[in-house]
Amino acid sequence: IRKRRMLSLIFMSCFILFMTLSGCQSGSTDPRPKIVCTIGMIADIVKNVGGEHIVVTGLMGPGVDPHLYKAKKSDINSLSQADIIFYNGLHLEAKLTDVFEKMQRRKTTVAITDYYPKSDLLSSIQYPDQHDPHVWFDVQIWQTAVKVVRDTLSEKYPAHKADFQKNAALYQKELAALHTYILDKVQETPIKQRVLVTAHDAFRYFGRAYGFTVKGLQGISTASEAGTKDIQDLADFIAKEKIKAIFVESSIPVRNIKAVQEAVASRGWNVKIGGELFSDAMGTEGTHEGTYIGMVKHNVDTIVNALR
Numbered sequence: 001i002r003k004r005r006m007l008s009l010i011f012m013s014c015f016i017l018f019m020t021l022s023g024c025q026s027g028s029t030d031p032r033p034k035i036v037c038t039i040g041m042i043a044d045i046v047k048n049v050g051g052e053h054i055v056v057t058g059l060m061g062p063g064v065d066p067h068l069y070k071a072k073k074s075d076i077n078s079l080s081q082a083d084i085i086f087y088n089g090l091h092l093e094a095k096l097t098d099v100f101e102k103m104q105r106r107k108t109t110v111a112i113t114d115y116y117p118k119s120d121l122l123s124s125i126q127y128p129d130q131h132d133p134h135v136w137f138d139v140q141i142w143q144t145a146v147k148v149v150r151d152t153l154s155e156k157y158p159a160h161k162a163d164f165q166k167n168a169a170l171y172q173k174e175l176a177a178l179h180t181y182i183l184d185k186v187q188e189t190p191i192k193q194r195v196l197v198t199a200h201d202a203f204r205y206f207g208r209a210y211g212f213t214v215k216g217l218q219g220i221s222t223a224s225e226a227g228t229k230d231i232q233d234l235a236d237f238i239a240k241e242k243i244k245a246i247f248v249e250s251s252i253p254v255r256n257i258k259a260v261q262e263a264v265a266s267r268g269w270n271v272k273i274g275g276e277l278f279s280d281a282m283g284t285e286g287t288h289e290g291t292y293i294g295m296v297k298h299n300v301d302t303i304v305n306a307l308r
Helices: 002-026 040-053 073-081 094-104 139-156 158-186 204-210 228-241 255-265 292-307
Strands: 034-037 055-058 084-087 108-111 195-200 213-218 245-249 272-277
Touching (some): 034 040, 073 094, 158 204, 213 228, 213 255, 228 255, 272 292
Parallel strands (some): 034 055, 034 084, 195 213, 195 245, 245 272
C-alpha cells in the first residue's frame, strides 16, 4: 500500500509539473492580446502605446539583420498565435514576405510603411523602382508609425482606446524631444565634417533630416556582398575628403569596414573606426540602447563625438 501511495504521489507530481510547463510554453494563461513585431523599433512603439493591455513579442533581437532573416519554427508558432502582426515593409523583411501574405488572409497584419505618403519616402539608389525602408532614422516621420500602431490597436480593442490614445500622445512628445536633441547635438559637428560612412546604406533618412552626407559601402540591402570595386571607390572618397571616422554596424560583420580602413591607409590617410552604430537592430533589451530613443541617442552621440 505504501509503495502504491508513493507511486501515486510521484505520478501526480510529474503530471502537475508537466501541466505547469505546458502552460508556460504556450502562454495560454495570459488572456491579453498577443502582438508580434519584426524589428525592435516597431516593437518599442507597440510596447509604449499598448502598455499593460497587450503582450509584445519581437522576432528580431540585437544584432539581427532583417534583410537576411529567415523565419524559424518558433517564429511561425508566434506568428500563428498572434492577434496582430506589425512589420516594416518596403522589402526590409524580404525573406518573410510570403509568410506575411499567408498570415494576412487570417489575421490583422500591418505593414507600417504602407501608411506613409510617398513624399516622405526616399527612392533607393541601388533599386530606383523601390523605396528605402529605413524610415525610423528620421524621427519626425517615424511618428507616423506611432499613429499607425495607435489606430490599429484602437480599432481592434476599442475598450482600451482612451489608454492607447493617451500613451501614443506621451510617446509622441518624447519623440519630439528626441528630434530636438538631435538637431542641437549635430551643431557640435562642423558642416564640412558632416559625412557619415557606414557598412550599408541605412542612414539616408538620417542624412536628409539632419544635414549629413551619407555613404554606405553596401546598398540599402545587405543581401549582396560589397565587391572590391566598392571598397576601392569608397576608400578613394575617404582619402580625398580626409574623412576622420567611419562606422561599423551592430547587425553587420565588421570585416568590410576594416577592409575599407586598410584601403584608405594604403592611400596615405588614416581613418579611424569611430564606433558601433545600431542600424537595423537595437541594443540588448533592458539597456538604454535597447529602446528606440536610447538607440538613436547612442548613434548621434557616437557620430558627433567621432567627427567633431
